[in-house]
Amino acid sequence: xxxxxRHAAASSKLAIVDCDIHPAFKKPSDLFPFMEAxxxxxxxxxxxxxxxxxxxxxxxxxxxxxxxxxxxxxxxxPPGSDLKLMQRQHLDANGVEVGMxxxxxxxxxxxxxxxxxxxxxxxxNDWQLETxxxxxxxxxxxxxxPQEDAAFAASEIERRAGDRSFxxxxxxxRSSDPLGHRRYWPIYAAAERYNLPIALxxxxxxxxxxxxxxGWPTYYLQEHYAAVTGMQNTLTSLVFExxxxxxxKLSIVLIEGGFAWAPAxxxxxxxHWARLRxxxxxxxxxxxxxxxxxxxxxxxxxxxxxxxxxxxxVIEWIGWDRLMFSTDYPHWDFDHPQHVFKFSMxxxxxxxxxxxxxxxxxxxx
Amino acid sequence: xIRQVVARALEVAPGHCKIVNVSGRxxxxxxxxxxxxxxxxxxxHEGGPLCEGRMIALVQSDGPGHYELTRDRExxxxxxxxxxxxxxxxxxxxxxxxxxxxxxxxxxxxxxxLVKGPYVxxxxxxxxxxxxxxVEA
Numbered sequence: 001x002x003x004x005x006r007h008a009a010a011s012s013k014l015a016i017v018d019c020d021i022h023p024a025f026k027k028p029s030d031l032f033p034f035m036e037a038x039x040x041x042x043x044x045x046x047x048x049x050x051x052x053x054x055x056x057x058x059x060x061x062x063x064x065x066x067x068x069x070x071x072x073x074x075x076x077x078p079p080g081s082d083l084k085l086m087q088r089q090h091l092d093a094n095g096v097e098v099g100m101x102x103x104x105x106x107x108x109x110x111x112x113x114x115x116x117x118x119x120x121x122x123x124x125n126d127w128q129l130e131t132x133x134x135x136x137x138x139x140x141x142x143x144x145x146p147q148e149d150a151a152f153a154a155s156e157i158e159r160r161a162g163d164r165s166f167x168x169x170x171x172x173x174r175s176s177d178p179l180g181h182r183r184y185w186p187i188y189a190a191a192e193r194y195n196l197p198i199a200l201x202x203x204x205x206x207x208x209x210x211x212x213x214x215g216w217p218t219y220y221l222q223e224h225y226a227a228v229t230g231m232q233n234t235l236t237s238l239v240f241e242x243x244x245x246x247x248x249k250l251s252i253v254l255i256e257g258g259f260a261w262a263p264a265x266x267x268x269x270x271x272h273w274a275r276l277r278x279x280x281x282x283x284x285x286x287x288x289x290x291x292x293x294x295x296x297x298x299x300x301x302x303x304x305x306x307x308x309x310x311x312x313x314v315i316e317w318i319g320w321d322r323l324m325f326s327t328d329y330p331h332w333d334f335d336h337p338q339h340v341f342k343f344s345m346x347x348x349x350x351x352x353x354x355x356x357x358x359x360x361x362x363x364x365x
Numbered sequence: 366x367i368r369q370v371v372a373r374a375l376e377v378a379p380g381h382c383k384i385v386n387v388s389g390r391x392x393x394x395x396x397x398x399x400x401x402x403x404x405x406x407x408x409x410h411e412g413g414p415l416c417e418g419r420m421i422a423l424v425q426s427d428g429p430g431h432y433e434l435t436r437d438r439e440x441x442x443x444x445x446x447x448x449x450x451x452x453x454x455x456x457x458x459x460x461x462x463x464x465x466x467x468x469x470x471x472x473x474x475x476x477x478x479l480v481k482g483p484y485v486x487x488x489x490x491x492x493x494x495x496x497x498x499x500v501e502a
Contacts, residue, residue, distance in 0.1 A: 065447075069444060069445055069446075070418065070419065070442070070444035070445075070447070071414065071417060071418075071444035071445070332445075332446060332447055333446065334445070334446075336411045336412065336413075336445075338411075338412070339410075339411040339412060
């Protein structure tokens with residue numbers, strides 16, 4: 001598993017912002033220095049209580065390197081846990097100017113014990129700073145908060161918001177209720193107040209809900225598309241609950257859920273909204289307008305139509321200012337910046353997608 | 366075309382690979398049961414370091430719970446996205462029609478012949494007694 005890494009620099013000079021990099025801890029007790037004794041004991045004695053039965057293991061066998069790039073395993077710990085390897089293999093080699101950390105586990109997003117969730121959230125946010133962002137200024141943390149305790153989440157956002165090491169807020173799109181529900185609004189209020197985007201990264205089968213609207217999938221391959229319907233349901237909820245009317249400056253980033261479906265969803269919602277909107281008078285504008293204004297999409301894993309030009313058309317519909325490059329390093333299906341787009345792009349579009357859209361959204365300087 | 370002495374034949378044991386540099390190009394030289402093959406250390410899918418991947422068997426299945434491993438260590442799996450290639454031909458297993466790893470010709474030459482030239486690598490000491498791998502790239 002320990003394959004030597006080439007010390008190769010990227011051949012292209014294109015500087016990129018990578019909107020999806022997954023850090024990892026070598027072992028869960030790495031969080032202990034950032035937790036009170038009471039919660040260290042709780043974690044050791046009771047562990048996590050998540051709303052699914054497969055805590056700490058994968059639901060589907062992923063035969064090749066546990067869903068990771070085979071050359072991304074450091075000498076000890078899982079891929080993503082060794083900053084030096086991440087720097088050499090990804091940040092340096094691929095010309096990453098800024099990388100957004102997407103920490104998904106142990107941040108309390110799914111923890112049912114909300115006091116413990118709060119302790120995990122604080123710990124994971126401190127841990128991101130100590131382990132990655134302070135030693136590597138190219139990386140930015142996300143404020144990971146448990147969405148089911150919106151009052152705590154808002155207080156944690158407030159506590160971190162002044163620190164530009166944090167560029168966004170991470171909550172789970174596989175929440176107890178669809179994310180447009182009012183119980184989550186204090187999080188959006190805090191996000192808007194501090195001008196921080198809400199990052200929603202796909203979360204597979206977690207959150208206690210069956211992963212597809214029509215039941216459990218049979219295969220890992222099949223489960224992959226649950227990410228798409230999951231994102232559509234989340235977006236539909238945000239639109240029809242009136243979140244974008246209530247929070248006109250809110251920005252949402254949909255990560256790893258694809259994007260080619262977005263125009264079609266917008267067309268359908270606009271059509272039905274035009275005829276049926278008496279039920280939702282708080283939704284004042286065509287749904288696609290809210291999506292166009294409030295939602296950003298990351299690229300990986302990118303759609304690859306047989307005619308690559310078709311993807312360029314889809315991006316025209318979404319808007320070249322709303323798509324942001326991401327790799328998903330160190331996962332097995334990461335996208336390489338020089339190979340991801342199979343059609344030729346103008347320099348202006350290239351600059352937007354690889355760098356400038358993210359720089360503007362996250363106010364990077 | 367360059368013909369270059371890249372290694373002593375004994376350096377690449379059966380089931381193993383050695384990555385060599387031929388005028389700036391990284392090439393993996395493989396030994397499959399005494400036969401030598403050479404592939405570019407660049408995956409035709411997205412440019413990953415193909416030859417640093419694992420040498421694996423061909424896995425075939427005729428149904429759930431049944432599988433057969435054949436041709437052990439004759440396939441190569443790219444460490445990036447897991448694309449698999451037949452080391453003997455460079456052919457891609459998942460996209461055989463349009464994807465192929467770049468292959469190079471490799472021969473085993475006796476030192477006795479090589480010291481007479483004209484293809485002796487100046488940086489590589491060649492002795493009469495041994496056999497050497499020569500790559501054309």
